[in-house]
Amino acid sequence: MLQYALKRIALTIPVLLGVATLVFLLIHLVPGDPAQAMLGESAPEADIAELRAKLGLDQPLLVQYRKFLVGLVQGDLGTSFRYQAPVGPEIVRRLGPTAQLASAAMLVSIVLALPLGVVAALFRGRAIDHVATTLSLVGVSMPNFWLGPLVAIVFAIWLGWLPVSGTGTPAHLVLPAVTLGAALAAMLARMTRATLIDELRELYVLAARARGISRTRTVAAHALRNSLIPVVTIIGLQLGAVLTGTIITETIFAWPGVGRLLIQAISFRDYPLVQGCILFIAATYVTMNLIVDLAYGWLDPRIRYQ
Amino acid sequence: MGRAGFAIVLIAAAGAVLGPWILPHDPLHQELALRLSAPSWSHPLGLDELGRDLLARLALGARVSLVVGVVVVSISAVVGIAVGAVAGYVGGRVDMVIGRIMDVLLAFPGILLAIALVAVLGPSLRNVVLALVTIGWVGYARLVRGQVLKVRELEYVQAARALGAPIGRVLARHVIPATFSTVSVQATLGMAGAIIAEASLSFLGLGVQPPTPSWGTMLDAGRSHLFDAPHLTIVPGVAIALLVLGFNFAGDALRDRLDPRSL
Numbered sequence: 053m054l055q056y057a058l059k060r061i062a063l064t065i066p067v068l069l070g071v072a073t074l075v076f077l078l079i080h081l082v083p084g085d086p087a088q089a090m091l092g093e094s095a096p097e098a099d100i101a102e103l104r105a106k107l108g109l110d111q112p113l114l115v116q117y118r119k120f121l122v123g124l125v126q127g128d129l130g131t132s133f134r135y136q137a138p139v140g141p142e143i144v145r146r147l148g149p150t151a152q153l154a155s156a157a158m159l160v161s162i163v164l165a166l167p168l169g170v171v172a173a174l175f176r177g178r179a180i181d182h183v184a185t186t187l188s189l190v191g192v193s194m195p196n197f198w199l200g201p202l203v204a205i206v207f208a209i210w211l212g213w214l215p216v217s218g219t220g221t222p223a224h225l226v227l228p229a230v231t232l233g234a235a236l237a238a239m240l241a242r243m244t245r246a247t248l249i250d251e252l253r254e255l256y257v258l259a260a261r262a263r264g265i266s267r268t269r270t271v272a273a274h275a276l277r278n279s280l281i282p283v284v285t286i287i288g289l290q291l292g293a294v295l296t297g298t299i300i301t302e303t304i305f306a307w308p309g310v311g312r313l314l315i316q317a318i319s320f321r322d323y324p325l326v327q328g329c330i331l332f333i334a335a336t337y338v339t340m341n342l343i344v345d346l347a348y349g350w351l352d353p354r355i356r357y358q
Numbered sequence: 359m360g361r362a363g364f365a366i367v368l369i370a371a372a373g374a375v376l377g378p379w380i381l382p383h384d385p386l387h388q389e390l391a392l393r394l395s396a397p398s399w400s401h402p403l404g405l406d407e408l409g410r411d412l413l414a415r416l417a418l419g420a421r422v423s424l425v426v427g428v429v430v431v432s433i434s435a436v437v438g439i440a441v442g443a444v445a446g447y448v449g450g451r452v453d454m455v456i457g458r459i460m461d462v463l464l465a466f467p468g469i470l471l472a473i474a475l476v477a478v479l480g481p482s483l484r485n486v487v488l489a490l491v492t493i494g495w496v497g498y499a500r501l502v503r504g505q506v507l508k509v510r511e512l513e514y515v516q517a518a519r520a521l522g523a524p525i526g527r528v529l530a531r532h533v534i535p536a537t538f539s540t541v542s543v544q545a546t547l548g549m550a551g552a553i554i555a556e557a558s559l560s561f562l563g564l565g566v567q568p569p570t571p572s573w574g575t576m577l578d579a580g581r582s583h584l585f586d587a588p589h590l591t592i593v594p595g596v597a598i599a600l601l602v603l604g605f606n607f608a609g610d611a612l613r614d615r616l617d618p619r620s621l
Contacts, residue, residue, distance in 0.1 A: 070462030074471075081478045193603035195554050197561045197574070198595030201581055205588045216584070296468030300558060304581070315562055318477040330466075330474045337467040 056349045064342050068335060075331045076120045079323050080113070090133055090321045106131075107324070129331065130324035134317065139328035143310055149219065150309030153232060153301065154294050156225050158287070160233035161240055166283075168237075169244025170276065176249060184241065191238025196297055200231040200304035217306040228305040232297045236290050243286050247279035254278075288344035292337045299333075360611020366604025370597075374424050377417025385414035386569055394587040404589045407579055412593050415571040419594065422572045423553045423601065426483070430490040430552040431545050437491070438498020439541060443529050445499065446506030456499070463496045469555050476564040486565045490555050494548065501544055505537040539616040547609035550602045557598050573598050 079086050087103040088095065104110050107130075108119060123130065129139035172184035204227060208216040215224050251257065252275050260270045299311035306312070310329055317325035378385065383401070389409035397404040403412035445456040463471065472489035479485040509515060510533060518528050559565035560574025568575065573594040580590030 066458065067461050067465050070458065071465050074462060075474070078474055078478050081475070083480065189603065189606070190599070193550075193606055194599045195557065195595075195602070197558055198577060198591070198598060201577065201584060201591040202595060205584055205591065209585055209588070292467030296470050299470070299473065300562065303562065314473070318473070319563070323478070326474065326477050330470060333470055334466050337470075338465045 053350060057346055060342060060345050060349070064338060068338055071334045071338065072121065072124060072331065073117075075327050075334070076117055078327055078330070079107075079109075082323065085109075086323055090323060103133075124331075129328035132317075132322055132325040132328075134320045134322040134325065139325050142313065142325065143328055143332050146308055146310045146313050149307055150298050150302070150311060152225065153228055153298055153307055153309060156229035157232035157236070157294055157297070157301075158291075160229045161237035162287070164233070164237040165240030166244055168241040169283075170248060170271070172241070172245040173248035173252065174271065176245075181245075184245070188238040188241040188245075191234050192242070194234065196231050196235065197300045197304065199234055200227070200301060203227050203230055204304075217304075219306075219308060224305075228301050228307050231304065232294060232301045235297070236287075236294060239290065240283055240286060243283050244279065247282050248275060251275040251279045285348070288341075288347070291340045291344065295333060295337055295340075359607045360614070363604045363607025363609075363611060366600055367608055370420050370601050370604065371424060373417050374420035377420065378414070381411070381414045381417060383411035383414040385410060385418045385571055387411070394583060394590070396587070396589060403593050404587070406576070406590055407583060407587070412576075412589070415576060416573070416593060416597055419571040419573045419576060420597070420601075422483070422566055422570065423556060423598075426487060426490070426556040427549040427552040429487055430494055430556075431548045433487075433491045434494030434548065435498050435541055435545050438495040438500075439502050439534055439537065441495065442499035442502030443506050443534050443537070446503035447510050447525065447529055447533060453503075456503075460496050460499060463493060466493070469493065469558060472555060472559065473562070473564065476559055481559075481564045481567060483566050483570075486556055486559050489559075490552055494552065497548070498541060498544060501540055502534075502537045505540055506533055509533050509536045543609055543613045543616060546605055546612050550605035550609070553598065553605070554602055 082089050085100065085104070087100045087107060087109060091099055091103060101110075108116050111119075127140055129143070131137065132139050132142055135142055168184045168188065172181045175181050204216050207214045207227060214226050215221075216227075218224055248271075252271070254275070257270055257275050260274055261267065298307075298309055299314060301307065302309045302312040303315050310332065314326065314329035314333070316322075317329060387410060389405065391409065392401075392405050393407055393409040395401060395405040395409075401411050401413065403416065406412055406415065441456055445453045466474075469490075471493050472486075475489035475492060476485050479488070515528060515532050518532050523531075556565055557572065557574035557577070560572040561578045563575075563578065566572035566575055576594040577591060577598075580587070580592075580594065583590050
């Protein structure tokens with residue numbers, strides 16, 4: 053296992069270096085002068101030169117790249133133009149709300165998907181299955197930037213049950229979590245239904261029933277457990293989609309996380325902060341994928357020997 | 359489901375092409391006195407925050423969505439097929455270098471890289487297409503590379519090589535055509551992805567700029583009027599969800615038709 057883990061970690065390092073390089077190059081894609089773009093067309097030449105020097109843009113590209121990498125290793129992501137503060141702590145400050153939202157969304161998706169998928173599989177071909185399947189298809193096709201305003205209209209405005217946006221109480225988390233978790237829930241429900249139908253056809257299910265074990269126990273203790281392995285795989289693979297989804301969900305519900313910080317940084321042309329947020333989200337995604345891979349290797353020894 | 363999907367796509371395409379010609383209202387004409395009006399006989403989907411007809415804007419927005427979808431999918435597929443075929447067929451260092459580039463691009467979740475690119479290049483339809491192609495070709499390249507690894511070992515390809523056919527000809531005449539069925543499924547599903555991505559970027563203010571209507575910008579504008587004019591949010595949202603559903607249905611049906619394992 054240790055050898056497998058070391059191999060996977062070694063494979064991740066060049067990817068992270070590539071991500072960092074691409075993020076470094078981003079600021080050099082800005083049309084014209086990035087310092088001028090940040091300060092505006094009418095900014096005095098002296099201010100532009102000062103900012104250019106502050107950002108290190110007046111130095112050769114390779115020198116800038118080396119400084120960028122050294123800074124990264126030391127945890128220095130640069131200085132935010134808007135907040136006049138180091139980028140790293142600004143991101144860390146918003147990490148809690150993003151993690152809270154992403155976790156709540158995962159929880160919502162699992163709580164919604166598993167019963168829906170199980171019921172659809174157990175009543176395959178009946179009305180309840182058609183309803184569950186249609187619901188999950190609609191869920192997959194419904195973008196979160198529409199679902200968000202829609203649930204806000206229904207549950208916050210028409211029914212008045214929940215707050216429209218903001219933060220502070222657990223009630224504030226409900227609509228963003230449902231918005232972010234709905235697509236994953238739809239995908240998981242479809243997967244649970246498909247895998248459980250396959251499992252119910254297996255001989256061990258017939259054998260369990262022949263031994264007099266009740267249908268409920270056969271499903272709950274045997275078939276469902278086995279059908280959950282690919283479902284857990286999908287949950288792992290979809291962590292990235294949830295992470296990206298936070299960008300739009302946080303913007304819709306004014307949730308004070310990293311995604312909203314990124315969109316605000318873009319609107320203020322705060323390129324160091326944009327770079328920091330992009331790098332942070334991408335690095336988190338790569339690291340999460342690494343953890344998921346290591347977990348699979350630990351759970352299923354066959355993966356380690358491939 | 360497949361037929362329903364193709365029907366939805368055809369209706370949207372017809373609306374996008376014919377809508378601006380046959381609809382009585384100009385999508386950019388403002389009737390400020392009637393702003394935020396609910397649906398009525400003269401304006402079946404109502405009016406927006408500047409008193410513009412929502413149905414006319416929806417039809418013009420469909421053009422943007424479909425054009426972005428077609429352009430992004432076409433360029434991504436062409437680039438992806440070419441790169442994937444070369445990587446899979448040539449192998450060795452070329453495959454390794456292309457593989458590492460793809461690994462780095464795939465390390466960015468979802469449309470994060472597209473957001474980053476549009477953020478630095480500036481918001482515009484052209485930059486949205488550029489950004490979506492930058493992330494879009496990788497999926498096709500991976501798919502085609504995998505297919506080519508199998509196809510290149512087949513006897514008819516070996517025979518073409520033995521007869522001295524140059525690499526370009528072997529790829530173009532024998533290898534790449536064998537990947538078309540898989541690519542067509544990916545392209546149909548990719549249309550749904552491109553439409554959602556364009557709408558997402560426009561919703562975030564990074565895509566199509568006013569006054570040109572896009573379903574994403576229409577949704578964004580509707581957010582400020584959730585209380586007094588919910589139809590501004592509901593109408594473009596339904597349009598996006600239906601069109602995406604249509605492409606998903608069509609893609610699933612195409613996959614079932616072309617995948618022998620599903621028979």
